[in-house]
Amino acid sequence: MKIDTFKVERWMNDFEDRAVYNLGETCIDSLSLEELLKLCGKKPEEYFAELAETKLAYSHIFGSPELKKGICSLYGNLKPENVVPTHGAVGANNMIITTLISREDNMVCVLPTYQQHYSIPASIGAEVRLLKLTMENAYLPDLEELRRLVDKNTKMITINNPNNPTGSLIPPDMLKEIAKIARSADAYLLSDEVYRSISEDGSYMPSVLDVYEKGISVGSMSKSFSLAGLRMGWIAANDPEVIEQVKERRDYDTISCGVLDDKLSALALANKEAIIERNRNIVRKNRAVLDEWVNKTPEVRYVRPAAGTTALVYYDKDMPSYDLCKKLIETKGVLFTPGSCFEMEGAVRIGYAFDSKTLREGLDKFTEFLREE
Numbered sequence: 001m002k003i004d005t006f007k008v009e010r011w012m013n014d015f016e017d018r019a020v021y022n023l024g025e026t027c028i029d030s031l032s033l034e035e036l037l038k039l040c041g042k043k044p045e046e047y048f049a050e051l052a053e054t055k056l057a058y059s060h061i062f063g064s065p066e067l068k069k070g071i072c073s074l075y076g077n078l079k080p081e082n083v084v085p086t087h088g089a090v091g092a093n094n095m096i097i098t099t100l101i102s103r104e105d106n107m108v109c110v111l112p113t114y115q116q117h118y119s120i121p122a123s124i125g126a127e128v129r130l131l132k133l134t135m136e137n138a139y140l141p142d143l144e145e146l147r148r149l150v151d152k153n154t155k156m157i158t159i160n161n162p163n164n165p166t167g168s169l170i171p172p173d174m175l176k177e178i179a180k181i182a183r184s185a186d187a188y189l190l191s192d193e194v195y196r197s198i199s200e201d202g203s204y205m206p207s208v209l210d211v212y213e214k215g216i217s218v219g220s221m222s223k224s225f226s227l228a229g230l231r232m233g234w235i236a237a238n239d240p241e242v243i244e245q246v247k248e249r250r251d252y253d254t255i256s257c258g259v260l261d262d263k264l265s266a267l268a269l270a271n272k273e274a275i276i277e278r279n280r281n282i283v284r285k286n287r288a289v290l291d292e293w294v295n296k297t298p299e300v301r302y303v304r305p306a307a308g309t310t311a312l313v314y315y316d317k318d319m320p321s322y323d324l325c326k327k328l329i330e331t332k333g334v335l336f337t338p339g340s341c342f343e344m345e346g347a348v349r350i351g352y353a354f355d356s357k358t359l360r361e362g363l364d365k366f367t368e369f370l371r372e373e
């Protein structure tokens with residue numbers, strides 16, 4: 001099966017190690033094991049003694065009851081039997097698309113988004129119809145355009161909410177409208193929700209599962225919960241038929257997730273308030289730093305991100321984004337991600353969800369770079 005290069009992942013693989021100022025990262029300041037235990041009110045020695053007794057078996061094939069309980073707590077009304085743990089959200093996206101999409105289907109996918117959503121169905125031979133998100137629409141889907149793209153052969157609509165790279169967040173009423181359009185075609189609505197759960201004001205962020213019976217949510221411990229090293233993600237779906245089909249496929253490529261990853265994810269989710277509060281403070285503070293920099297730098301423009309951990313920033317310099325980002329890391333040590341990785345030329349993605357000092361210094365270095373001949 002031929003598949004396009006996954007541009008953002010290739011970029012990070014090639015350049016992340018060279019970063020002095022890593023503004024390419026999308027996870028909220030990753031936690032060490034010790035920090036996690038502290039946030040969860042556990043004494044490391046006691047917890048490690050407990051871990052030492054854990055049998056390193058396949059364990060709960062479809063996730064421990066504690067893990068599923070924790071995942072369900074992130075949604076309005078999700079039952080444990082409607083959750084399937086996966087190898088990260090990357091495993092979840094791959095599994096759900098390869099399970100449900102075949103070459104006779106068409107699917108509609110927003111752009112920019114995480115490339116799996118369009119390159120995997122294209123590799124299967126399905127027709128992919130791209131719904132472009134524009135700065136003029138604050139990177140929210142144009143519903144008229146969506147109606148035009150959907151027809152009776154549309155098997156799935158795919159959104160990424162909150163969106164990577166733009167940081168846009170679909171308002172609840174618009175999400176309901178998107179569900180209505182999906183319903184009119186009897187299509188699945190897949191929402192990659194890895195950046196969900198950290199709202200600016202602490203309010204509940206609706207999931208696709210709250211608005212649509214054929215909604216499918218992909219989530220993970222990587223971004224909002226700062227635990228990418230656990231490689232724990234999940235598929236949650238309202239339709240039991242979808243869950244059954246996913247389980248059938250999962251036997252072929254996963255068997256089960258890691259028993260230690262399951263345990264630590266369950267612990268984190270049982271203490272999610274502490275992690276969410278830490279992370280809300282980080283994103284709120286750094287969004288302000290980013291916004292202040294954009295406002296004082298006439299060479300750049302953007303739509304202020306409403307959620308997530310990244311922003312798409314357009315720059316005034318006559319240089320393609322890949323060349324610009326390469327020169328920037330080589331000369332200033334600042335890692336951004338080229339807009340071309342998201343088919344958004346003339347822009348860069350800036351990840352801002354870690355320490356404010358690195359962010360400030362990295363942005364100032366970029367200003368210097370933009371002003372050089």
Ligand SMILES: Cc1ncc(COP(=O)(O)O)c(C=O)c1O
Nearest residue numbers: 088089090114164194220222233
């Ligand atoms: C929108 C989106 N989905 C999925 C993933 C993969 O995340 P995970 O670490 O859970 O596999 C990423 C990682 O950048 C992402 O941005």
